[in-house]
Amino acid sequence: MGFGVYEHVATMRTGSTPSHEVTDLVLLRAQRGEAAACRVLVLRHQRRVVGQLRAMLAPVGRGGLVEDLAQETFLRAFRALPRFRGDGRASLGTWLVTIATRVALNELRRRPLRTECLDTVTESLGGGEAAIVERHASAQAIERAVADLSPAYRGAFLLRELHGLDYGEIAEVLQVDVGTVKSRLSRARAKLRHALAEVHHG
Numbered sequence: 001m002g003f004g005v006y007e008h009v010a011t012m013r014t015g016s017t018p019s020h021e022v023t024d025l026v027l028l029r030a031q032r033g034e035a036a037a038c039r040v041l042v043l044r045h046q047r048r049v050v051g052q053l054r055a056m057l058a059p060v061g062r063g064g065l066v067e068d069l070a071q072e073t074f075l076r077a078f079r080a081l082p083r084f085r086g087d088g089r090a091s092l093g094t095w096l097v098t099i100a101t102r103v104a105l106n107e108l109r110r111r112p113l114r115t116e117c118l119d120t121v122t123e124s125l126g127g128g129e130a131a132i133v134e135r136h137a138s139a140q141a142i143e144r145a146v147a148d149l150s151p152a153y154r155g156a157f158l159l160r161e162l163h164g165l166d167y168g169e170i171a172e173v174l175q176v177d178v179g180t181v182k183s184r185l186s187r188a189r190a191k192l193r194h195a196l197a198e199v200h201h202g
Helices: 005-010 024-031 035-060 063-083 092-110 127-148 151-161 167-174 178-200
Strands: none
Touching: 024 035, 024 063, 035 063, 035 092, 035 127, 035 151, 063 092, 092 151, 092 167, 127 151, 127 178, 151 167, 151 178, 167 178
16 A cells, blocks of 8 residues: 555654643743742643654755754744743644744745755665565655645644644634635645655556
8 A cells, every 4th residue: 555645654754742742830831930939831742842843944955954954943932931821722832833833934034945855766676575665765755745735825724734733723824814724734735646656656
């Protein structure tokens, strides 16, 4: 069987589990500017932030900017943190991913995109490794398709499939209406399905 779109995306998931959420007390202390609490916030959420930035930037040759933009994300977050009010829907993790996505989109709008070359399989492999080759080819096809998506479409797809945000949350992140989110997701998924079909059917 081929490596499906959603199977591939599932391997990229980087969201923290609920047990990793910053406690109210730590959040309150971070909002007061306590350095130790801010460090806890970064440690609890840096994987999610870095994962989103990498997924947005690496496919288009901007992987080298991930660390710098992660720092920018947290700097922006700390400046705005005193005003943050979690309401059950806008968790701290979702809020940070929102900032990271906007930072990435701003970067992608500033400079022309280039697709990073992906490694290819160059050696002849035995029949027993055919599934690995197919899986690799499918993953590459998805990466190329994601890289070919416009920043706005890529952002919507990653927020949905990588972080599990609902349509309303994605609309807030991208500052568009829910109908636009649905349209972007539908087109992104269609493009990825087409990329996989080309691999599987030669």
